[in-house]
Amino acid sequence: MGAPGEFNLAALARYGNDFLAEVEERVEEGEWVKMCMQCGVCAGSCPFGPDWEHSPQKIFMMIRAGKRDEVLASDSMWMCTSCYNCVVRCPRKLPITQIMHGLAAYAHRLGLAPKMQPTRRWSLLFWDNCTKTGRVNELKLTLGLYFMDGIVAGFKQAWTLRNIGLGMLLAKRLNPFELIRGHECKDKAGIHRMLKKAAEIEARKRGFAKP
Amino acid sequence: MAKKEYAFYPGCSSQLRGSASNYLTSVNTMCETLDVKMTPIPDWNCCGASISYAGAGELSRHVMNARNFALSETHLPGQDVVATCAACWLGAKETKQKLDASSQLMAETNEALKEAGLQYQGRTEVRHMVEVLIEDIGYEGMAQPVVKPLEGVKIAGYVGCQTNRPFGIAGESFENPLYLDKLVETLGAEPLTKYEQKVTCCGGALAFSEPEKSQKQIKDIVESAYDHGADVIVTPCPLCQANVEIYQSEINRRHGTKLDMPVVYYSQLMAVAYGATPKAAGLDGHIIKPKKLQEIAVKVVPVDLDQRTRRPRGENH
Ligand code: SF4
Ligand code: SF4
Ligand code: SF4
Ligand code: SF4
Numbered sequence: 171m172g173a174p175g176e177f178n179l180a181a182l183a184r185y186g187n188d189f190l191a192e193v194e195e196r197v198e199e200g201e202w203v204k205m206c207m208q209c210g211v212c213a214g215s216c217p218f219g220p221d222w223e224h225s226p227q228k229i230f231m232m233i234r235a236g237k238r239d240e241v242l243a244s245d246s247m248w249m250c251t252s253c254y255n256c257v258v259r260c261p262r263k264l265p266i267t268q269i270m271h272g273l274a275a276y277a278h279r280l281g282l283a284p285k286m287q288p289t290r291r292w293s294l295l296f297w298d299n300c301t302k303t304g305r306v307n308e309l310k311l312t313l314g315l316y317f318m319d320g321i322v323a324g325f326k327q328a329w330t331l332r333n334i335g336l337g338m339l340l341a342k343r344l345n346p347f348e349l350i351r352g353h354e355c356k357d358k359a360g361i362h363r364m365l366k367k368a369a370e371i372e373a374r375k376r377g378f379a380k381p
Numbered sequence: 382m383a384k385k386e387y388a389f390y391p392g393c394s395s396q397l398r399g400s401a402s403n404y405l406t407s408v409n410t411m412c413e414t415l416d417v418k419m420t421p422i423p424d425w426n427c428c429g430a431s432i433s434y435a436g437a438g439e440l441s442r443h444v445m446n447a448r449n450f451a452l453s454e455t456h457l458p459g460q461d462v463v464a465t466c467a468a469c470w471l472g473a474k475e476t477k478q479k480l481d482a483s484s485q486l487m488a489e490t491n492e493a494l495k496e497a498g499l500q501y502q503g504r505t506e507v508r509h510m511v512e513v514l515i516e517d518i519g520y521e522g523m524a525q526p527v528v529k530p531l532e533g534v535k536i537a538g539y540v541g542c543q544t545n546r547p548f549g550i551a552g553e554s555f556e557n558p559l560y561l562d563k564l565v566e567t568l569g570a571e572p573l574t575k576y577e578q579k580v581t582c583c584g585g586a587l588a589f590s591e592p593e594k595s596q597k598q599i600k601d602i603v604e605s606a607y608d609h610g611a612d613v614i615v616t617p618c619p620l621c622q623a624n625v626e627i628y629q630s631e632i633n634r635r636h637g638t639k640l641d642m643p644v645v646y647y648s649q650l651m652a653v654a655y656g657a658t659p660k661a662a663g664l665d666g667h668i669i670k671p672k673k674l675q676e677i678a679v680k681v682v683p684v685d686l687d688q689r690t691r692r693p694r695g696e697n698h
Contacts, residue, residue: 217584218591249591252432252586253543257546274434274435278435283435289432292587293432294435297435305426305427356424360497363496363497365441365444367493367496368443372439372441
């Protein structure tokens with residue numbers, strides 16, 4: 171997916187104030203939002219519930235009310251742990267988890283997502299890590315996470331969690347050599363070509379700017 | 382009994398010296414005993430898991446999964462794809478469902494796969510290792526090779542989220558799935574059926590980005606196991622295992638608690654009950670040592686190990 175901000179603004183203009191239409195066309199599973207009957211069941215389902223400023227139910231209501239900036243700049247969708255509590259309870263069978271991820275990803279694409287949101291950065295780090303070689307490199311992922319806030323914070327974080335890292339090493343569950351050479355797919359190049367194509371198709375389909 | 386064969390999708394965390402490498406070790410041991418052959422999909426790739434959404438986009442995610450499907454169709458035709466990681470399983474199943482339902486998505490996926498010289502025909506079935514055990518082997522089949530019943534071990538069955546929702550295991554409820562308890566019973570241990578944190582989310586991938594919030598979840602999960610007198614927690618999910626085990630020391634540091642509860646995989650319980658050494662059961666891969674299981678694993682039982690493979694199996698095998 172493209173860098174934040176990289177976007178075809180002309181294509182956006184045609185939605186005017188119709189944020190629901192924009193979500194339906196551009197957000198993964200966005201066409202489901204109108205099916206929500208505001209029963210409130212999902213609102214009590216999230217493990218990090220108290221930390222959601224707006225519950226999924228509220229977010230769906232805000233989308234219909236055209237509160238575009240408020241929704242896309244919200245921290246709430248980034249609180250989703252992909253636990254699927256909501257999905258199995260929703261009487262209308264909305265794929266709520268995917269819509270939350272879809273909204274978060276869309277906000278990120280537009281450059282409207284909160285910059286320092288830790289899950290946003292973690293998510294990007296993860297995708298980058300796993301697509302580079304086709305497989306996750308857990309050591310680089312861990313280090314990348316520690317050093318997300320810069321070098322000093324990174325050492326502090328690594329120091330705080332040193333017992334965990336050390337324990338994992340001793341338990342042979344973290345491989346120090348992954349730094350040099352980790353697990354990878356043989357056909358890395360094919361994977362990269364395939365993903366580039368996928369991004370192109372998705373951009374074409376949803377009217378995004380070229381990746 | 383004919384050997385059962387599956388296309389194995391191990392997932393990144395199960396690789397050699399990965400965070401769940403002891404899961405893989407115990408799965409291999411368990412499968413050997415059960416005469417199940419798991420052939421890794423040649424050059425399989427990571428699925429991206431749920432957490433990669435901000436970077437991934439919809440089609441890329443499906444394409445990553447479809448690449449594994451295409452490879453398994455080509456190299457291991459007719460075999461179900463079996464995942465041991467809940468997140469891999471969920472991601473793959475989601476893709477399969479989406480592609481089955483939309484010929485447009487299927488065409489787009491194949492357009493991208495072509496860049497890697499692959500094509501997906503849509504024939505792959507995706508299953509979790511637990512489904513293979515319950516549906517293809519059966520509880521009776523799982524009980525037969527037991528040489529060391531896990532007598533006196535009290536076990537809290539922690540199912541977590543992604544093995545349970547949104548797909549779950551056929552015939553089980555989302556609120557109170559019973560298969561882990563049944564499995565524990567099958568192996569001769571005592572399931573703590575009243576354990577109320579069974580399907581609580583541990584925070585999943587957000588354990589890394591939102592550590593405090595996740596550790597609150599994990600604290601509940603572990604403390605409830607203590608309340609019910611558990612010796613060990615068992616789980617089917619590598620991320621649950623890692624989260625619930627390794628953050629206990631952090632929680633102790635922050636909250637002054639004394640949590641020290643071992644967390645193991647179902648496959649480790651099975652390997653031990655089937656007479657595996659601590660190493661073959663992956664028991665050496667823990668930060669919090671599963672002492673009770675180690676004791677059983679090192680115990681020598683007066684049993685002719687050859688005999689058990691010659692024993693007649695259930696009718697459906
Ligand atoms: S999947 Fe996300 S939105 Fe649904 S209940 Fe869990 S945290 Fe909330
Ligand atoms: S549970 Fe479903 S219908 Fe009810 S408020 Fe949530 S999304 Fe809407
Ligand atoms: S779910 Fe995790 S372990 Fe499984 S393939 Fe995806 S990233 Fe790798
Ligand atoms: S319990 Fe945690 S790790 Fe396990 S599936 Fe749920 S979120 Fe993932």
